[in-house]
Amino acid sequence: MQNLILDLYANVPETKNLTTKQLMILSAAIELFAKKGYANTSTSEIAAYAGVSEGSIFRRFKNKRQLLKFILDPLVKLILPDKLLQFSAETLNRNYLNLDSFVRTIIMNRIKFIKDNLIVLKIFLNEILYSSQLRQDVLNGLPKQFINGFNNQLNSLKSRQQIIDWPNREIFRFLFSTLFGYALDHYVLFPQNLWNENEEIDRLITYIVNGLSPQI
Known part of the structure; x- marks a missing residue:
């Protein structure tokens, strides 16, 4: 599923400089927002689903709203x-x-x-x-x-x-x-x-x- 999601964003300039970990966060957020809704998804859930620390989200995307905007x-x-x-x-x-x-x-x-x-x-x-x-x-x-x-x-x-x-x-x-x-x-x-x-x-x-x- 991750590859299918990221293929859609492959030619987007914003994703060119993302690390592998950050791409995993992006993919996890898309899957969880789609499945549970933005309001019902926490950054801790996104981090757990991506297999990274919650701090990794905040270092690149600042907060959940910025992740949705991205x-x-x-x-x-x-x-x-x-x-x-x-x-x-x-x-x-x-x-x-x-x-x-x-x-x-x-x-x-x-x-x-x-x-x-x-x-x-x-x-x-x-x-x-x-x-x-x-x-x-x-x-x-x-x-x-x-x-x-x-x-x-x-x-x-x-x-x-x-x-x-x-x-x-x-x-x-x-x-x-x-x-x-x-x-x-x-x-x-x-x-x-x-x-x-x-x-x-x-x-x-x-x-x-x-x-x-x-x-x-």
């Missing part, structure tokens, strides 16, 4: 924007025949990303609910290539009367807030619940497509 800042300012550029290249440079194919591609791509990076994103999803600054940082970090690609796709669908004629910002908010709610419900708030993933993803896509289809 996890979230690179995620919001570097990792997520980079992943959105990759997302743009994979999904926003295609020609979509209709709204269903567009929404289905977007949702399946983003759910795969969430599942592949769930342990870090659980911390992000928990914190973004309560931090207006974090939400603003996410919006500020949206790459122009992503925004332009998304707008181009929506404008193309509108020109062919495949999608409702709302402002693009509202369509974006509807689509991604619905996806956010789905991810929060299934992967953060109630991960222990039994559910049929394929069926629920199909319902999610149907719900979004119905909500964004042109009114007749």
Whole structure:
């Protein structure tokens, strides 16, 4: 698990000068914050999980809040924007025949990303609910290539009367807030619940497509 976590942070400048012990602390904090929540995790637990002394945390990260900041800042300012550029290249440079194919591609791509990076994103999803600054940082970090690609796709669908004629910002908010709610419900708030993933993803896509289809 440690290697999977640290791979995500491999190209982050802040981690370049971390010692092996400090990387173990970072990995332990991510795992415990994701599993127990930030508020319910102590620095002594992080130290024990990493196999280091508690003083090792304070020498580099000062306190638990600074450790959380060390996890979230690179995620919001570097990792997520980079992943959105990759997302743009994979999904926003295609020609979509209709709204269903567009929404289905977007949702399946983003759910795969969430599942592949769930342990870090659980911390992000928990914190973004309560931090207006974090939400603003996410919006500020949206790459122009992503925004332009998304707008181009929506404008193309509108020109062919495949999608409702709302402002693009509202369509974006509807689509991604619905996806956010789905991810929060299934992967953060109630991960222990039994559910049929394929069926629920199909319902999610149907719900979004119905909500964004042109009114007749």
